[in-house]
Amino acid sequence: MCKLSKREIIAVFTVIIVIGGIVFFPHYISEDVTPFYQPDSSSPNSSSNETDNENNPAYETMYSPVFCEFASSTTCKYCSEIGGILYEIYDENKYPFYVVSLVYDKNTLAKKRLTDDYNVLGFPTVFLNGGEKVIYGSDVDKSEVENIIRLLAKQKKPAIKLSLSLSWDENTSVLHTETSVTNNESNSYEGVLKVYLIEINSRWYDYDGKPYRFALHTYTLDTRLSLEPGETKNFTSDWDGSEYEPIDKDNLLATAVVFSQDTVNRYSDPPDNTHLFSAHSVDTLVTQRIGGGNLPPQVGISSPKKGMFNLRSKPFMWTLFGSTWVVGKTDVNVLVNDDGSFIKLEFYVDNTLKQTISDRGRINNKQYTFTLHGPLFGQHTLKVKAYDSEGKTAETKMIIKTFILLP
Template sequence: MNKKVAYWMLAFFLTVSFTLPGTFLVNSSASETSTEKGSGSYTHTVFAEYCSLSYCPHCPPVSSQLQQIYNSNDYPFIYVTLVYDKNPKIRNRCAELGVQGFPTVVFDGGYTRVIGEQSSIEPFVSAIEECGERDDVYDVSIDILMRSMGNDRIQVNVTIFNRDSRAYQGTLRAYVAEIESRWRDASQKPYHFAALDFVYNQPISISSGGKLDLSTIWDGSEYNIDIEDIVVIAAVFDSHTDYADNVSMADIYSAYPDTIITSGPEGIINETTVTFTWIGKDREVPAEQLLYSYRLEPLYPEWSDWTSATTVTYTNLSEGWYKFEVKAKNPDNEEDPKPASSTFAVNLHHPPEVKISKPGRRLCINNKVYPIPLPIVIGKCDIYVDATDEAGIDHVDFYIDGELEYQDTHQPYQYTTWYTTTFFKRYTIEVIAYDTLGNQNSDII
């Protein structure tokens, strides 16, 4: 090969490398989202496809901002992360979305997008609000059911309902994703909802008022998956615009009953009588056929017998912290794997019991206590404190002549080692014990 041919081949390679979608980084603070806001009502759940590179220095803030929005539960919003350099199975999707730089977040299949690193979540929130007010969406919904088949195989059933007056023509894209990804961004933090594979990627057609049922088994053996870390994210895209009309997400627990506490105490209360109420849901049976079991730790650590009751009252509770849990069971004996729970504390304002046990009001010479009722310390002396409380001790503070010398948060509560430096000097030793509810008590010698 002569030098001229080699030169042109190199030039061609470089040209292709820097013009193919997603092969260069973008550090733009400009967003392509609209600045106009409407009524704030949402016509559907907004879907975002976040295209990233694991070594992109401008991607970590975007990863954090999207997860912050998702965790807030303030918006009907679901997103999937497409890590371009880690997963060849999703690279074509980045190209279909017209991605030419990273990071790029595409909302509703291209209705709007945010390109580059952003200083706050506001551009993403604006994009969600803009998409959420779309009036061109079809009235379609998606129901996903996942069941573990063992050996990293998952049965995935998807049902799409078309309640629109028009027939629906579009594409179903269902991603298998990890809640906390095996892949990390440039800040070495794991991605969230990073796609491993498509479980469905196909055209669909549904008549007005009709539904489409799909079922398949996805084999994840090549990924060595943690089944509890897997979700399926399914979205439908209108064939006329390629925009997303709705999206849904399910985890492995979606096939099991779900329990929701509807009322009951939270935080710190001053009453000794509490009442909890709850409801149960199951995808395949009515709520009337569900049974429930509950417990209140540490008072009643064992689960109760199964019952159809949806309320329970506890009386004469002592001061302290409690955790209430309740779970549903369907007629197939499938239990809610994640019981609903509520943590609360009863505060009767009882102070802790606290006493300086060493040296006490006895003679202490070089850390040895003698049974002589003289509060005199000569040389070194460890200070030990006995502190108890129904709600538990949070910490004990040790003061010498009004100065905080030490704080201990674990039993045995002690200050090691205090010693006197001056003969015949009067000292005041004070300890203050605080319980987990903020009540306090002290002892002084």
């Protein structure tokens, strides 16, 4: 019997994986299309809104809050760029601009919001002020996004006053939310109040391995509003954070948003305009952090690519059932964020520590590499754990199927 060489074995195995890994893309679309902006909606002829938000800087009095819902998926190749633009505009603090990342394939509430309310077609899509403006695709300049935000911020809003109060029980990890809404208009008001509970430094990361920011975790309130002129209504809720470990109160942000009951037709896929939805404008919002301490670090695996066949560190194709295959000597690349100046990383394979890296300086989407050596076959779990200077941690895991011969 003729024996196969090592190279022949690798070739045969690769052919088997390729046949089993016929390209099956997700049922939603990730497109790099030229962005299109929805036309301006008419502004109500009423006075500007008030919000009790001590975290807001002293913006120009003409500016109203602008709320951004960023529709993304961890398999979207083109989401990272526009996500970076949105986060950068937020950090620059020029406008009362607030972001929530709706990660379609990681959070069922985000998926429901995007499918039921926005009739989303593909990713990335940016819904501004309840869909008054829609940016579909990723080929967009920062200046174009800023111009849209500026126009929305100059809109007049109805005189709806919104306040938000939060308290955290250290013993039970229960978040108590109190909101108060007052109608200072001369007419009755109908709308919807949503309180988004957001992870500032998300546990999830995008296709490029960059951790998301401001990712929706849940709603602490989601209720209809009906207010007579001068009427005030109060709402309370309790959310049990102990059911969602690990939860760090310093990493939680609540954003209360009042959406108008009035609607205007918009499309989630301009300029083709095949996916219609009803846009509800944002009339006011207020935001508040739960705690004020140090944020935890963030860590994301940029390579190998999850759900793909990776050949010697290069993603080759999507696999049939979403498995992550690694064939040949492979570099595991991770991206790390932290607001401090020190980070320690631990790389594990099946809970066995393989390498430790310590670093000082600015840690902003900084890449670190660990190499997988052979012989390594079958299913294994990669884990990367990050520690900051105050001992806060973050970790990420990836289950991989391997065929690595050489050491």
